[in-house]
Amino acid sequence: MKVFALDEETSQAGALVYWRLEGEVDPKELALHWKLAGLDPDLLPSTPAPSTALARTMRERAEHRKLVRPLEERGSHALVREVVSGADLSYDVALRVKLDVAGRPVVEPAGHPLEATIRAAYDHHLEVCSSDDIGGWLVGIVAKVDGVAMRDRGGIYYVPPGKLAEWDSMTSALRKVSNHRIFKIPAMTSKSAVEAILDAIAQEAEADAAKMEAELLSDELGGRALASRVAKTEALEAKVSRYESLLGEKLDVLRDRLEGLRANLTVAILKAQSPETMT
Numbered sequence: 001m002k003v004f005a006l007d008e009e010t011s012q013a014g015a016l017v018y019w020r021l022e023g024e025v026d027p028k029e030l031a032l033h034w035k036l037a038g039l040d041p042d043l044l045p046s047t048p049a050p051s052t053a054l055a056r057t058m059r060e061r062a063e064h065r066k067l068v069r070p071l072e073e074r075g076s077h078a079l080v081r082e083v084v085s086g087a088d089l090s091y092d093v094a095l096r097v098k099l100d101v102a103g104r105p106v107v108e109p110a111g112h113p114l115e116a117t118i119r120a121a122y123d124h125h126l127e128v129c130s131s132d133d134i135g136g137w138l139v140g141i142v143a144k145v146d147g148v149a150m151r152d153r154g155g156i157y158y159v160p161p162g163k164l165a166e167w168d169s170m171t172s173a174l175r176k177v178s179n180h181r182i183f184k185i186p187a188m189t190s191k192s193a194v195e196a197i198l199d200a201i202a203q204e205a206e207a208d209a210a211k212m213e214a215e216l217l218s219d220e221l222g223g224r225a226l227a228s229r230v231a232k233t234e235a236l237e238a239k240v241s242r243y244e245s246l247l248g249e250k251l252d253v254l255r256d257r258l259e260g261l262r263a264n265l266t267v268a269i270l271k272a273q274s275p276e277t278m279t
């Protein structure tokens with residue numbers, strides 16, 4: 001089995017990366033350092049949706065004997081007081097909050113002592129990315145730099161050598177505006193390490209292929225959706241090829257499956273475009 005072209009530099013073997021996140025990030029500050037590093041602005045994290053900002057605002061109001069509960073109307077919340085009376089518990093609604101059509105919080109009853117606090121907290125959460133936001137974004141960034149999860153549930157990722165400089169630039173910009181810590185360990189170059197990375201890329205491609213095969217069998221995808229799945233399959237094939245070249249191993253079974261999936265998707269597109277189907 002071929003192993004990486006070796007020397008003592010991390011950049012020659014790639015790296016295992018993971019992170020520990022703490023606190024919030026101001027996307028505007030991150031965008032400034034991102035631009036200075038010459039990075040693609042389309043890869044920046046987006047700010048939370050209004051419904052997410054309101055949910056976070058309300059969760060902060062929860063405390064002992066004060067509960068936050070969702071209401072029937074989507075995106076609406078109630079702050080509920082729990083009252084203890086001997087061996088019994090009772091509940092009453094302290095306030096209700098929802099968003100109006102302009103995305104502004106409406107507190108009922110109006111003039112409640114917490115109204116100003118809720119509005120200020122909501123405005124804050126609209127403008128910052130939480131650790132959860134950044135965690136999900138980093139997983140997406142790993143994919144953008146051709147990385148792959150080393151475990152089914154993520155947590156540790158492999159970034160190939162040709163993409164480490166880009167990864168370092170991105171994470172450097174993030175560290176400058178946050179307390180988040182991003183760790184990088186040189187990838188081992190043993191036979192078992194190569195096998196682990198091969199298994200990771202195979203599992204990722206298998207999972208994506210299985211999902212697209214299920215979508216194809218459902219017969220619910222239109223022509224445009226089918227075309228997007230063809231493009232995704234081609235991108236998977238290209239990624240598998242890059243890993244084969246990097247690791248010096250072939251994934252013939254997986255490649256055959258992806259080629260078959262692409263062919264089936266193409267047939268489905270032609271069928272969807274046929275005059276008989278359109279009538």
